[in-house]
Amino acid sequence: MARKAAKAGPSPRKRIFSTAAELFYRRGIRAVGVETIAAEASTTKMGLYRSFPSKDELVAEWLRDHDARFWQTWDAMSQKHPGDPRRQLQTAFALIAKHVSDPAARGCPMANAAVEITDNRHPARKVIETHKGKLRARLAQLCREVGAAEPSLLADELFLLMEGAQISIVLGVRGPARNVSRAADTLIDSHLQQKRSG
Amino acid sequence: MARKAAKAGPSPRKRIFSTAAELFYRRGIRAVGVETIAAEASTTKMGLYRSFPSKDELVAEWLRDHDARFWQTWDAMSQKHPGDPRRQLQTAFALIAKHVSDPAARGCPMANAAVEITDNRHPARKVIETHKGKLRARLAQLCREVGAAEPSLLADELFLLMEGAQISIVLGVRGPARNVSRAADTLIDSHLQQKRSG
DNA sequence: GCAGGATGATACCGGTCGGTATCATCAGCG
DNA sequence: CGCTGATGATACCGACCGGTATCATCCTGC
Numbered sequence: 031m032a033r034k035a036a037k038a039g040p041s042p043r044k045r046i047f048s049t050a051a052e053l054f055y056r057r058g059i060r061a062v063g064v065e066t067i068a069a070e071a072s073t074t075k076m077g078l079y080r081s082f083p084s085k086d087e088l089v090a091e092w093l094r095d096h097d098a099r100f101w102q103t104w105d106a107m108s109q110k111h112p113g114d115p116r117r118q119l120q121t122a123f124a125l126i127a128k129h130v131s132d133p134a135a136r137g138c139p140m141a142n143a144a145v146e147i148t149d150n151r152h153p154a155r156k157v158i159e160t161h162k163g164k165l166r167a168r169l170a171q172l173c174r175e176v177g178a179a180e181p182s183l184l185a186d187e188l189f190l191l192m193e194g195a196q197i198s199i200v201l202g203v204r205g206p207a208r209n210v211s212r213a214a215d216t217l218i219d220s221h222l223q224q225k226r227s228g
Numbered sequence: 229m230a231r232k233a234a235k236a237g238p239s240p241r242k243r244i245f246s247t248a249a250e251l252f253y254r255r256g257i258r259a260v261g262v263e264t265i266a267a268e269a270s271t272t273k274m275g276l277y278r279s280f281p282s283k284d285e286l287v288a289e290w291l292r293d294h295d296a297r298f299w300q301t302w303d304a305m306s307q308k309h310p311g312d313p314r315r316q317l318q319t320a321f322a323l324i325a326k327h328v329s330d331p332a333a334r335g336c337p338m339a340n341a342a343v344e345i346t347d348n349r350h351p352a353r354k355v356i357e358t359h360k361g362k363l364r365a366r367l368a369q370l371c372r373e374v375g376a377a378e379p380s381l382l383a384d385e386l387f388l389l390m391e392g393a394q395i396s397i398v399l400g401v402r403g404p405a406r407n408v409s410r411a412a413d414t415l416i417d418s419h420l421q422q423k424r425s426g
Numbered sequence: 427g428c429a430g431g432a433t434g435a436t437a438c439c440g441g442t443c444g445g446t447a448t449c450a451t452c453a454g455c456g
Numbered sequence: 457c458g459c460t461g462a463t464g465a466t467a468c469c470g471a472c473c474g475g476t477a478t479c480a481t482c483c484t485g486c
Contacts, residue, residue, distance in 0.1 A: 042433070057346050060258040064474060074434060075475080085474065137343070144398050145335070145343040148255050159400040166401060186404035187389075187411035193399070194392030200342045201391070202357040203364060206384035213385035216418045217411065240463070261443060272464060273445080283444065427486100434481075443472070451464075456457100 043081040045071040051092050055139055059089055059146045089143065090153035096139050097161045104168070115175035119188070119218060122172075123211040130195050130207040138196040165189065178221040187217050241279040243269040249290050253337050257287055257344045287341065288351035294337050295359045302366070313373035317386070317416060320370075321409045328393050328405040336394040363387065376419040385415050 039045070049071035053062040064085050068078045082088040107125060111117035129135055136142070144158045169188050173181035195210040237243070247269035251260040262283050266276045280286040305323060309315035327333055334340070342356045367386050371379035393408040 058258075058344060060256075060344070061346060063472070065472085074436085076435080076477090077433065079475065080433080136346075141395055141399060142343045144400070145340045145395075146256060146258070148259060148334075155400075162396075162399045162401045166404065183407055183410065186407045187414070189401075189404040190389050190392030190396060190408060190411060191385075192392070193395050193404075194388030194390070197339055197343075197391050197395045198360075198388060201339060201360045202342070202353075203360045203387075206364065206387040206391075209381055209384040210388060212381065213388060213415065216385070216415060220414045220418055262445080263442085272466085274447090274465080275463065277445065278463080429486085430484090432481105432483080435479085437476105437478085439474105439476075441473075444470100446467105446469075448467085449465085451462105453462080454460090456459080 042071070042073050042077050046073065046078050046081055047088075047092070047095075050088055051095070054089065054092060055136060055142075059143060064088075086153055089147075090157055093140060093143060093154050093157045093161070097157065100161070101164075115172045116218065119169075119172050119176065119214065120211070123188075123192075123214045126192055126195055127208070127211050130199055130210065135199050137200040138193070141193060141196060142200065165192075173221070176218065176222070178218070179224045180221065184217060184221040188214055191217070240269070240271050240275050244271065244276050244279055245286075245290070245293075248286055249293070252287065252290060253334060253340070257341060262286075284351055287345075288355055291338060291341060291352050291355045291359070295355065298359070299362075313370045314416065317367075317370050317374065317412065318409070321386075321390075321412045324390055324393055325406070325409050328397055328408065333397050335398040336391070339391060339394060340398065363390075371419070374416065374420070376416070377422045378419065382415060382419040386412055389415070 046067060050062075050067045053067055053070065064078055065075050067088075068075045071078075078088075082091065103125065104122065107121045108118045111121065140158050140161050143154055147154055147158075149155075166185060166189050170182050170185035173184040173188070178184040191210050191213050195207040198204075198207050244265060248260075248265045251265055251268065262276055263273050265286075266273045269276075276286075280289065301323065302320065305319045306316045309319065338356050338359050341352055345352055345356075347353075364383060364387050368380050368383035371382040371386070376382040389408050389411050393405040396402075396405050
């Protein structure tokens with residue numbers, strides 16, 4: 031086994047992983063070289079390649095981890111309001127709003143990676159599409175539960191709001207994202223009011 | 229003066245510029261090297277550096293050009309419905325919807341560049357922020373003209389929809405963007421109905 | 427104490443990056 | 457014609473890229 035708690039603390043793999051996650055998010059994937067990651071994690075390039083087969087796989091692993099944490103948070107939040115889909119939707123948007131209000135935030139790691147990675151053969155590509163596909167599906171499920179007139183339409187509209195809020199942070203326009211929750215509420219209300227017209 | 233119409237057609241500068249624009253948009257900025265641009269434009273790296281001082285400036289120039297064309301299209305569209313801000317808003321969203329339905333589309337060049345360029349000293353940075361700031365302002369102006377209860381709030385909401393529609397294309401999730409116009413209409417309607425409550 | 431596996435350090439590989447210098451060519455114009 | 461300025465071609469620069477091989481070290485379980 032690895033050492034327990036020498037001067038370097040966690041295992042090299044964990045140090046590399048968390049360092050890579052932060053650097054990829056803050057500076058971008060292509061802007062960060064493996065040597066920089068290794069040095070920042072107090073190890074060497076060789077150490078990195080003992081824990082990860084390639085930079086591309088490290089990127090994919092990072093996004094898989096983000097996906098896991100994202101749904102973990104999502105589920106924990108949902109379970110606070112069982113049987114109350116409206117509340118669950120609101121809490122989801124509150125989560126986005128909170129993240130987006132963080133001055134250190136730089137949007138959604140998945141979306142940013144999608145912009146940088148144009149080659150469909152990159153292992154991160156399917157991670158991204160699966161994640162966002164699942165997000166859309168989960169939104170649609172909540173919209174169905176909440177009794178929207180056109181649940182999948184409402185889900186798509188909310189999806190656009192979420193993605194718009196995240197990317198607008200990257201644009202350096204911090205204002206609009208502050209109103210993402212109100213926009214969501216307005217759209218949800220509209221879909222509930224016309225409930226009986228279908 | 230340059231030659232008029234030899235076998236190569238337009239001037240090297242224009243060939244380089246349009247080639248760079250397409251490659252930057254399709255493959256990303258960092259993914260495309262100056263040598264590739266030059267070769268694709270049927271010239272050499274030296275020819276590129278005779279027309280542009282650096283790659284960074286070429287990128288900035290590309291985005292400045294996009295900005296100019298964008299507002300040109302926007303203004304032309306506005307002038308088709310003088311005094312009808314609602315129609316102008318709808319046409320703007322129809323424009324986005326049309327672009328986003330193009331299978332070759334890969335989102336908004338400005339937003340994609342913002343993701344790739346994390347260094348604030350890059351000359352393209354202020355082009356991006358100025359462009360998006362202006363977009364937000366123009367939306368707010370139209371929302372004021374249309375008589376919205378809270379015009380700047382509505383403008384922010386519409387801004388999120390526009391950006392969300394563009395980035396969702398990059399995510400490989402083509403569905404939601406198809407409903408961007410309907411979402412916009414719903415939000416506008418809501419802000420018009422509660423007009424007298426303020 | 428000793429063996430062995432995990433780790434760190436260093437040097438190296440071929441390739442590509444952005445950017446430059448030099449020289450040949452070719453068009454248009456006096 | 458010959459000149460000039462724009463262009464193309466080639467070689468080169470230092471730096472960095474992702475990835476690998478090799479060797480020294482050091483902790484740990486036996």
